[in-house]
Amino acid sequence: MRYLIALMFFLSLSNARAEITLTVLDQDNLPVDDAVITVPQQFIGTPNKVAVMDQVNESFVPRVLVVQKGQYVSFPNSDDIRHHVYSFSQPKSFEIKLYKGTAIEPILFDKPGLVVLGCNIHDDMIGYIIVADNALVFKTDENGQVTLPVKKGDKISLWTERTLQGIDVAVPITITGEAEQSITMELLPPPIEMMDHGSMTKGFGKPKWSN
Template sequence: MRHLITLVCLFALQNSWADMTLTFVDQDNKPVADAVIMLSSGSVATPDAVAVMDQIDESFLPRVLVIQKGQLVSFPNSDDIRHHVYSFSKPKAFEIKLYKGSEIPPIAFDNAGLVVLGCNIHDDMIGYILVADNKYAVKTDKEGKVSLPVKQGDTVSLWSERMIDGVNAIKQVGITSDTQQTFSLELLPPVETMNHSMDYGFGKKQW
């Protein structure tokens, strides 16, 4: 009987923390890709793997990179032209002067927070590295979906470069379902339609 009770409790615990699909859409019901969803609980060790922020077709790839505090990031330049990568962001200010190829040593990101990347040669090159404080953090796919080990009553944190309150804004949203949930957000227009001369939405206010 004792074993049966133990099995029932284990099943209930596993079921309560089963992965749930969360979907994020904007005010036009369009999926919000490249948003980062973070849990306040659930520690994650610093990965040994070196993350990669490439430069292809005069763009950072991926545009949004999620890493853990203490992780190394490599910055290869796969273009045939030189780039000059830099950031003035408080968690990690750095500069990689004009270069091509992949000879640059990886850089350690020891402080949690948002690092906004730019290129001194190409003003339209904007990228983001979100350094998680060794907490569970995942990025939405092209359909605006993520799968997370959450349950009803939990709260998750949301970051998107399209936040109306600025690129450093974090929004808290509550989980009210046990199966799946869709969140509708008021956001700036999608990146590809935005005016690059604007002083918000691309991290320019943070530099």
């Protein structure tokens, strides 16, 4: 009996410590950063910390922000010019009219889902806030990698603004690796910033609003 108990304890400890390094690549074998991975089997509370979606060089920083349902988000404007931030998305429709600086009160995001951000002055400014439903959520780094507390057989979901199926679609994925796993996805071209005869061009165009 004691051996059975010891075995069960060992297995539960192994499961608790299981981790997978997931690498996300596009069809050109290039890393996909800012992909949002949700682990639906594991839940967390709402952080007391106010998240920050800044505006720098006429861009939202970070481009993709992950928060939990019930969390507040601050929208400082670190540019020397004014911005007019808004969203038409169903989880959180709001508007912050022309402003600069940090005097704007944080905004509560109390419904889960995708919130697409724009600027009424600068049409090429696009940002995203993923409001998680109190589930564990992670983002891939510049190498397209993320370490997840999951094990073989677990199911996760992956969101990226580059998904061919649409901006509001999360792709289901089953973990098949033991310690690492690589997945390759057919995606839209990545957002880019390039200098073109002295003018700055951002992104690959403004997406159709999902809500």
